[in-house]
Amino acid sequence: xEKILVEPRDGTxxxxxxxxxxTSADDALASGDTxxxxxSGGSLVQLLAQCLPNITTDWSKWYFFFCDERVVPFDSNDSxxxxxxxxxxxxxxxTEEQFIKIDPDLSAEDxxxxxxxxxxxxxxxxxVPCFDVLLLGLGPDGHTCSLFPDHKLLNxxxxxxxxxxxxxxxxxxxxxxTLPVINNAKKCIFAITGxxxxxxxxxxxxxxxxxxxxxxxxxxxxxxxILDEGAAKF
Ligand code: 6PG
Numbered sequence: 102x103e104k105i106l107v108e109p110r111d112g113t114x115x116x117x118x119x120x121x122x123x124t125s126a127d128d129a130l131a132s133g134d135t136x137x138x139x140x141s142g143g144s145l146v147q148l149l150a151q152c153l154p155n156i157t158t159d160w161s162k163w164y165f166f167f168c169d170e171r172v173v174p175f176d177s178n179d180s181x182x183x184x185x186x187x188x189x190x191x192x193x194x195x196t197e198e199q200f201i202k203i204d205p206d207l208s209a210e211d212x213x214x215x216x217x218x219x220x221x222x223x224x225x226x227x228x229v230p231c232f233d234v235l236l237l238g239l240g241p242d243g244h245t246c247s248l249f250p251d252h253k254l255l256n257x258x259x260x261x262x263x264x265x266x267x268x269x270x271x272x273x274x275x276x277x278x279t280l281p282v283i284n285n286a287k288k289c290i291f292a293i294t295g296x297x298x299x300x301x302x303x304x305x306x307x308x309x310x311x312x313x314x315x316x317x318x319x320x321x322x323x324x325x326x327i328l329d330e331g332a333a334k335f
Contacts, residue, residue, distance in 0.1 A: 289322065
């Protein structure tokens with residue numbers, strides 16, 4: 102099921118996202134022990150720093166994974182975890198241990214293998230992981246996570262997490278969730294703001310070009326696109 106929510110009808114992007122995360126966490130925690138969320142970087146970090154403090158929940162049950170991560174030290178400006186640490190921890194009562202981080206001292210190949218091991222603590226190893234929510238960004242070329250247009254990783258059919266050393270967007274070394282994992286999530290949520298995104302949103306949602314972001318089509322889950330007026334102006 103695909104839902105496209107555009108403000109102002111549904112309020113601001115931040116309030117839409119807060120409401121969606123509140124109900125997703127309530128549902129997950131009513132039937133299970135943990136709420137497992139995949140984070141992306143970019144403008145989403147600031148948006149979540151705005152949204153998450155509005156949520157009433159048992160924060161000790163939340164676990165934050167990374168939809169993709171740059172293989173750089175945590176204190177680098179390029180580290181997505183570093184950004185969350187700076188902008189989020191302290192605003193909500195979560196600990197660094199609730200973030201399932203890459204090992205920045207490894208190569209991208211080994212960091213991806215290590216990340217699969219870390220994920221296996223939370224997800225049965227013989228089944229495709231099922232995240233409660235994946236929070237996704239959209240690059241101007243249609244990339245999401247670190248899945249770039251025409252890249253061979255788009256064809257990955259079995260691994261949960263893959264390395265990439267030739268990312269067209271710097272830095273070049275990253276790890277990323279693969280499409281089978283992304284499309285097995287209960288909810289995939291794109292939260293997109295600004296008129297600078299209108300053209301690529303049009304290519305994905307209206308023209309239905311075969312771009313990485315358009316290949317996010319959860320099999321049994323829900324797909325949300327939350328757009329502000331600027332991003333929806335096409
Ligand atoms: C990365 C980011 C990236 C981001 C999109 C959208 O590692 O480069 O995670 O994939 O999500 O490029 O970025 P903005 O939200 O900043 O436009």
